Amino acid sequence: MRxxxxxxxxxxxxxxxxxxxxxxxxxxxxxxxxxxECRNEVSFLRxxxxxxxxxxGDLFWQSLPRRVRLTVEEKKKExxxxxxxxxxxxxxxxIAIVLLLTLIYIxxxxxxxxVQDPFFNDPLTASVSDYSDASEKDxxxxxxxITVDESYLPRENYMDLSYHKEFASLSxxxxxxxxxxxxxEQQSGG
Amino acid sequence: xxxxxxxxxxxxRYLEGDAEAxxxxxxxxxxxxxxxxxxxxxxxxxxxxxxxxxFVKAIExxxxxxxxxxxxxxxxxxxxxxxxxxxxxxRREERELDESIMGSHPGTLSTxxxxxxxxxxxxxxxxxxxxxxxxxxxxxxxxxxCTETAQxxxxxxxxxxxHYHHGVKRLKEVAKEKGxxxxx
Numbered sequence: 001m002r003x004x005x006x007x008x009x010x011x012x013x014x015x016x017x018x019x020x021x022x023x024x025x026x027x028x029x030x031x032x033x034x035x036x037e038c039r040n041e042v043s044f045l046r047x048x049x050x051x052x053x054x055x056x057g058d059l060f061w062q063s064l065p066r067r068v069r070l071t072v073e074e075k076k077k078e079x080x081x082x083x084x085x086x087x088x089x090x091x092x093x094x095i096a097i098v099l100l101l102t103l104i105y106i107x108x109x110x111x112x113x114x115v116q117d118p119f120f121n122d123p124l125t126a127s128v129s130d131y132s133d134a135s136e137k138d139x140x141x142x143x144x145x146i147t148v149d150e151s152y153l154p155r156e157n158y159m160d161l162s163y164h165k166e167f168a169s170l171s172x173x174x175x176x177x178x179x180x181x182x183x184x185e186q187q188s189g190g
Numbered sequence: 191x192x193x194x195x196x197x198x199x200x201x202x203r204y205l206e207g208d209a210e211a212x213x214x215x216x217x218x219x220x221x222x223x224x225x226x227x228x229x230x231x232x233x234x235x236x237x238x239x240x241x242x243x244x245f246v247k248a249i250e251x252x253x254x255x256x257x258x259x260x261x262x263x264x265x266x267x268x269x270x271x272x273x274x275x276x277x278x279x280x281r282r283e284e285r286e287l288d289e290s291i292m293g294s295h296p297g298t299l300s301t302x303x304x305x306x307x308x309x310x311x312x313x314x315x316x317x318x319x320x321x322x323x324x325x326x327x328x329x330x331x332x333x334x335x336c337t338e339t340a341q342x343x344x345x346x347x348x349x350x351x352x353h354y355h356h357g358v359k360r361l362k363e364v365a366k367e368k369g370x371x372x373x374x
Binding site for chain 1: 209210212213214216217220221224225228229234237238241242245246249250311315326329330331332333334335336351358361362365
C-alpha cells in the first residue's frame with residue numbers, strides 16, 4: 001500500500017533516524033524526490049537534530065553502568081530494615097489494637113462468669129456440653145462426662161464429686177422439682 | 191522486535207538475580223537517555239545526574255514494567271518524568287551558564303555562525319510549551335514513531351501529532367525571524 005503525503009510527513013523523523021523498515025524507507029525516499037515540501041521538512045529536521053549534545057566523556061559512560069548497579073544494591077540494603085518495619089508498622093499496630101480489645105473484652109466477662117454461676121440457674125447447662133436432647137437413659141453417661149469435664153471442675157471446686165453422681169442419679173421428675181425448689185430459693189434470696 | 195525481546199530477556203535475567211543484566215541495559219540506553227535529559231535541561235552535570243537517577247528509578251521499579259510494551263518507551267517515560275520533576279524545582283539559571291561556556295569556544299566564522307544558529311534553535315526549543323518540546327525531542331531527535339511518543343508522553347497519537355506539528359512550526363518561525371535559511 002502506498003502512503004500519502006501526510007503519512008510520509010509523519011514518517012520523516014523516523015526516516016532521518018534510520019528506524020523505518022526497508023520498504024517504507026524506500027517509499028519515503030521516492031516521495032522526497034518529487035515533493036519539495038517534504039524535502040524542506042527533512043532539511044529543517046536535519047538542522048535541528050544537528051544541534052549538538054556535549055559528550056560527558058568516556059569515564060562517565062564506562063562508570064555509569066556499575067554506579068547504577070551499586071546504587072540500586074545499596075538502596076536495597078538500606079531500605080530493608082527500615083522499610084521492612086515501616087511497611088509492617090500498620091499491620092503491627094492493627095494486631096496490637098485487636099489484642100488489646102480482646103483482652104479488654106475477655107477480662108470483664110471472665111469476672112461476670114464467676115459471679116453469675118449457671119449451675120443454680122439451670123444445672124443441665126452448667127457444663128459446656130449441650131444435654132438438651134438427653135433422655136433419662138443418658139443420665140449415667142452424662143454423669144461420667146461431667147466428672148471429666150475439665151472446664152467445669154476447676155470452676156466448681158466447691159462442689160463435691162459425689163454430689164454430682166448423686167445429682168445425676170435423679171429421675172427427670174425429681175430433677176424438675178429440685179430445679180423448681182432451687183429457683184424459688186434463688187428468687188427469695190435463699 | 192528483536193531489540194524488544196533482548197530487553198525483555200535482560201529484564202527477566204535481572205529479576206532472576208543476575209545483577210549484570212542491569213549493566214547491560216544501562217550500556218544499551220545510557221547515551222539516548224543522556225541526550226533526552228540534556229535536551230530538556232541544557233546542563234551537562236544535571237543531565238549526567240538525571241541519567242543515573244533515571245536508571246536507578248527504572249531498576250528499582252522494574253517489577254512494574256509490563257512486558258507487553260517496550261523497555262525503550264518505558265525508560266524514556268521515566269527519563270522524561272525525571273527531567274520534568276527536576277525542571278519544576280530548578281529553573282533555567284544554570285542553563286544560561288552552561289550555554290555561555292559552550293558559546294565561548296573559538297572557531298572559524300562559519301563555525302561561529304553555525305553555533306549561533308544552533309543556539310537560536312536550541313533557545314527556540316527551550317521556549318516551546320512543555321508538551322510541544324517533548325514531542326519534538328522524542329520525534330525529531332529520538333526518531334520515535336507517533337505511537338511510541340504517545341506511549342512515552344502518556345497521551346493520544348492525535349495529541350502527539352498536534353504537539354509536534356506546532357512545535358516544529360514554531361521552531362521554523364524562530365529560524366525565519368533570525369534570518370536563517372534552511373537549505374534544501
